[in-house]
Amino acid sequence: MSILNDFAKPGLAGVALALGKIGDKRAIPVLAQAAKVGDDDLRIAAVWSLAQFHEPEVLPILLSEGGTPASHRPEFFGQHVGGVSG
Numbered sequence: 001m002s003i004l005n006d007f008a009k010p011g012l013a014g015v016a017l018a019l020g021k022i023g024d025k026r027a028i029p030v031l032a033q034a035a036k037v038g039d040d041d042l043r044i045a046a047v048w049s050l051a052q053f054h055e056p057e058v059l060p061i062l063l064s065e066g067g068t069p070a071s072h073r074p075e076f077f078g079q080h081v082g083g084v085s086g
Contacts, residue, residue, distance in 0.1 A: 012038065013045035020049025028058060035065040 016034055019027040028050065035046035047065050050058040 013041040016042060016045035016049050020045075020052040023052060025053065025055070028053060028055070032058070032061045035061055 012034070016031060016038075019031060031046045031050050034042050035050060036043075038046060043065065047062060050061055
């Protein structure tokens with residue numbers, strides 16, 4: 001999962017979303033880091049993906065990163081997750 005280690009690469013939001021959909025717990029540390037230091041789209045995707053794990057260890061991350069101003073962009077989810085309109 002080293003692809004997310006370079007947070008400046010375009011298209012990483014889609015990768016983060018895919019990791020959330022796959023649900024492999026090995027992605028949690030990488031997604032946690034992306035939620036903190038990625039661009040707006042990557043941070044939103046990482047927070048969404050972390051929420052998909054339903055694991056207690058992601059709760060502190062969701063509470064600290066999930067309320068960022070960028071997380072209030074429903075158009076992102078409409079584009080990348082689907083089923084959400086803004």
